[in-house]
Ligand SMILES: Nc1ncnc2c1ncn2[C@@H]1O[C@H](COP(=O)(O)OP(=O)(O)OP(=O)(O)O)[C@@H](O)[C@H]1O
């Protein structure tokens with residue numbers, strides 16, 4: 001089987017990190033060689049951009065600046081880490097990817113779809129995840145989970161309506177793309193885990209039979 005690019009998506013506190021740990025375990029069992037990445041971040045420069053985009057500044061960060069920082073970070077990660085890994089037949093497991101920008105900057109910040117499509121084309125070229133698991137959750141639940149962890153960053157402090165628009169965009173895109181599998185993340189951890197494993201099993205089965 002050629003190396004695959006698998007992405008975990010969802011709002012803050014949806015359970016992405018928890019699902020990543022589950023995928024890692026699954027890959028070990030399947031003897032798949034993989035690397036983990038997270039967005040924004042995953043290279044020294046992209047991690048600096050992550051700090052920049054999450055931090056509070058003495059001025060308001062414009063939606064456009066936020067968008068371009070996200071794509072600058074993604075360009076570093078795609079060019080320097082993701083594509084070389086896939087070339088070496090190493091799988092890539094990502095905590096967020098381009099769909100986050102479509103949902104947060106497109107849905108949340110209401111930046112036009114055409115703008116996002118153009119940037120994606122420049123930065124991703126032909127790269128597209130083979131499988132995305134989208135953990136769908138009401139933002140009030142997710143934010144409460146995230147808040148338990150400590151201080152909220154600049155984006156996490158947005159109004160509820162921002163996250164509601166973000167979630168609506170996630171759902172809209174997930175409904176039109178077969179490679180995105182939606183999991184109800186409001187269920188208890190064991191049930192979410194079972195749903196994630198079911199998605200992985202189906203993906204592996206389909207890929208093996210190809
Ligand atoms: N299904 C669940 N039910 C209840 N609590 C959960 C569930 N899944 C995860 N949690 C808990 O919610 C918190 C947030 O989960 P996690 O860190 O996996 O989310 P995340 O999507 O990675 O968040 P972030 O976007 O902030 O990185 C953790 O304390 C985790 O144990």
Ligand SMILES: [Mg+2]
Pocket residue numbers: 016017018095
């Ligand atoms: Mg996380």
